Amino acid sequence: MARFDVLPVARSHEEPKALRCASCAVRDSALCESLSDSELTALSAIGRRRVVPAGQVISWVGDASIFCANVVSGALKVTATLSDGREQIVGLLFPADFVGQLFTDETTLTVTAIVDTDLCGYSRGAFEAVLGDHPKMERLLLRRTMASLNEARERMLSLGRRSAQERVAGFILDLARRAGPVSADGLLHVSIPVSRGEMADYLGLTIETVSRQLTRLRTNDVIRFANGERICTIINPGQLERIVNPD
Numbered sequence: 730m731a732r733f734d735v736l737p738v739a740r741s742h743e744e745p746k747a748l749r750c751a752s753c754a755v756r757d758s759a760l761c762e763s764l765s766d767s768e769l770t771a772l773s774a775i776g777r778r779r780v781v782p783a784g785q786v787i788s789w790v791g792d793a794s795i796f797c798a799n800v801v802s803g804a805l806k807v808t809a810t811l812s813d814g815r816e817q818i819v820g821l822l823f824p825a826d827f828v829g830q831l832f833t834d835e836t837t838l839t840v841t842a843i844v845d846t847d848l849c850g851y852s853r854g855a856f857e858a859v860l861g862d863h864p865k866m867e868r869l870l871l872r873r874t875m876a877s878l879n880e881a882r883e884r885m886l887s888l889g890r891r892s893a894q895e896r897v898a899g900f901i902l903d904l905a906r907r908a909g910p911v912s913a914d915g916l917l918h919v920s921i922p923v924s925r926g927e928m929a930d931y932l933g934l935t936i937e938t939v940s941r942q943l944t945r946l947r948t949n950d951v952i953r954f955a956n957g958e959r960i961c962t963i964i965n966p967g968q969l970e971r972i973v974n975p976d
Contacts, residue, residue, distance in 0.1 A: 758825035797829025803846025
């Protein structure tokens with residue numbers, strides 16, 4: 730049984746589900762972007778919003794695959810269990826990403842909220858039925874799955890060939906692209922939802938190496954930190970890009 734026991738988002742009982750979908754923050758970027766407003770009815774009928782507290786496990790490896798969701802806000806980490814029992818972070822999910830393993834009876838990865846995360850969740854069986862009736866959404870899911878595979882391959886390549894500085898800089902740039910800025914005052918502010926230990930795990934580095942590289946970027950006025958070092962301000966995006974992709 731999945732360890733998924735979270736609180737529903739407070740909503741007015743009078744608010745139609747279709748209206749919630751139409752005004753959703755990820756309406757134009759999640760899988761449902763492939764549906765017209767009228768087609769949202771079938772999806773909204775089976776959806777249920779949930780807030781997952783930070784640290785809550787959504788599903789463990791080996792659980793029955795009964796749940797899937799769109800991430801509305803927050804962040805999740807996806808971990809694989811190694812043969813010796815250790816865990817390795819193999820992916821991070823952000824708003825508009827899809828979580829869940831379709832067309833399979835058992836989960837092969839563990840998914841955990843790393844900050845308070847708002848999900849629009851569905852029964853796997855009901856969602857698969859909706860997919861069958863909406864081929865545009867099914868094709869979009871396939872394209873996103875293939876894109877995730879390509880990202881995983883590129884990450885494996887970067888771990889083998891990129892320097893520590895290039896990995897850390899690339900991680901910050903990827904967060905800026907995927908998680909989006911947290912404010913707009915002429916500079917790019919990026920929320921870092923993971924700890925340095927989790928960042929090190931994800932990048933295949935030690936915590937000490939990650940700390941040294943972040944300090945180096947800060948000393949060189951490429952980035953700066955605020956709010957307990959969870960908000961990273963990119964001062965020089967051009968230089969950060971050059972570190973990741975040197976000429």
